[in-house]
Amino acid sequence: MQNSKDIDNISNQLRELKKNIDRSQEYLSALEMLMVDDNNGRxxxxxxxxxxxTLTNSIASVSKNIEVLEKKLYN
Structure with a gap:
């Protein structure tokens, strides 16, 4: 991509997307704690x-795809 303004705009959107992914991962961690039985850890x-x-893996995949997009954006 040649246009630096477009690159900056895309970069900003990817940064926001990463923030939301991070929040989603925090929510998933909280859900995981709720799903464990306190008595025996199962x-x-x-x-x-x-x-x-499956959901956790999907979100991890999205996170990796964002990283790939960022690398391609700046190369």
């Missing part, structure tokens, strides 16, 4: 845990 619902893991 997950309360295996099916729910599987879906939760």
């Amino acid at each position: 997950l309360k619902d295996a099916d729910l845990a599987h879906e939760f893991k």
Whole structure:
């Protein structure tokens, strides 16, 4: 990309997106704590845990994709 104004605008949007991803990861950590049984440290619902893991992996994937976009933007 050649236009520095466009690069700056895209960079700003990616930065905001990363902030939201970070917040989402914080929420997921809180949810994970709620899903663990206090008595024995196991997950309360295996099916729910599987879906939760899928969501966690998806958000991690989005985060990695943002990093790839940033690298491509500046190269």
